Amino acid sequence: MSTLDNTSLQLPKENPQAEDFLPLLGTDYVELYVGNAKQAAHYYMSAWGFQPLAYAGLETGLKDRVSYVLEQGKIRLILTSPLKPGGEINKHIDSHGDGVKAIALWVDDARHSFNETVKRGAEAYFEPKTLQDGEGEVVLSGIHTYGETVHVFVERKNYKGVFMPGFKAWKPYYQPTNVGLKYVDHMVGNVGWNEMNKWCEFYAKVMGFAQLVSFDDKDISTEYTALMSKVMSNGNGRIKFPINEPADGRKKSQIEEYIEFYNGAGVQHMALATDNIIETVSSLRDRGIEFLTVPASYYEDVLDRVGEIDEDLVPLSELGILIDRDDEGYLLQIFTKPILDRPTMFIEIIQRKGAKSFGKGNFKALFEAIEREQESRGTL
Known part of the structure; x- marks a missing residue:
């Protein structure tokens, strides 16, 4: 059923x-x-x-x-x-x-x-x-x-x-325990140069969506790369589709790398929600899932930026879980390394504690972590 x-x-x-x-x-x-x-x-x-x-x-x-x-x-x-x-x-x-x-x-x-x-x-x-x-x-x-x-x-x-x-x-003997994943929070699409607005207009005109938020290259950039993003959502908020496109930078962005290896536009990542990100990520790590990591210095002033949270900062920092806050609450999130041989799709784990945003305050730390992986692959 x-x-x-x-x-x-x-x-x-x-x-x-x-x-x-x-x-x-x-x-x-x-x-x-x-x-x-x-x-x-x-x-x-x-x-x-x-x-x-x-x-x-x-x-x-x-x-x-x-x-x-x-x-x-x-x-x-x-x-x-x-x-x-x-x-x-x-x-x-x-x-x-x-x-x-x-x-x-x-x-x-x-x-x-x-x-x-x-x-x-x-x-x-x-x-x-x-x-x-x-x-x-x-x-x-x-x-x-x-x-x-x-x-x-x-x-x-x-x-x-x-x-x-x-x-x-399908009822095989092997039925492993779950890790606490609840639902699809959002799914992100990568599209080519100057195609973001076209597809945002598609979702607005064809499917009745509206834009929730947008990020430009000032929001999502590092020393080397940049991208643009707009989030489209249906009315009840159950379906959210961020759409990313590349922006000019000194080196090849993660969106360009994706499009090169995926050979076109496609789904970059699924964001899967949990009610206890510490337990979920600990279980996933124990099962062999590899996550992007941020420098320990990220946690030195993160609470100054986001304010008080319910969770202990120590396990969050040990696992590399990122924190961000908006007007309605805060969120906890972490991103895997690519889960396929090609550097294309990955998965985000997210726990929302009231926040309805997408972690804007974490973009710089996250994309620098992605760039370190790109550099190791020789694709930056």
Whole structure:
């Protein structure tokens, strides 16, 4: 049974400027195209604490692909690999390496969502289709967004099965404990030079989003590199998409490095929320996840900047967790090193203690840490 519920239907509007005509109820799943789904599933289970949920492949009648569905809290990942040469999935992996193909959005009416976005200028990925089995039906539709990334609208109000028709329950003996991840806080896209405003306008016009905040190269810059970013959000605030583009700097920025190795625009990172970042990050580190580190000097005056916090600073500094505050509270965040062979996608762990911002006060320390990694790779 889905862990998603219908409480979001009554959510107050967090972003009053958003039209929210779809509306979106949450992130349904994130699908990654990967070279070896079986091994990738083991990684996300063992290292990240995801639980096995569903499977589709030869045993369920699929001939061209295999998919493993993992779940933790309200986060669902689909890991999909091709079973034969040629075709869309192989082409995607060859061009981009492992990466996010689909950000699926939970809606009440997938046909309405498709029609409303396409009439406003979205390019169709696939038209509405209904999948059925003995547990009910799921309606899907899809549109293109930046690069080869797509949005799939998922309507599942008439389905009671484990995931969706075509999948069977996956219950292996190995089911590791979770690490306390709760939901997708936001997902960040990297786009090319001077493309940020184009895609922000896409989300505003086509999907009814509104801009929450923007950062220019004065906000996000170091001695060597810079970037620009705007955060787009739907009305209830459950879907937040920061969009980054490069800005002029003395050396190659992280956005340029990403686009070079991903071979175009794509999802840079997923931010996953937790209620106890110290426990979550400690568990992840024990399981082999590597995080970016900041100098010890960061913690010497951080409380002067952010004020009093509930947590003890010692474990935060030992783990390298960053702290920032806005008018509504503070947040704790940390970023992994790239989790793939190519220096492309990474994951952010975030705990919000009232703050609705994105860690502006940490940008300089964070991007200097990223630059140290770039320098070690010879790509700065």
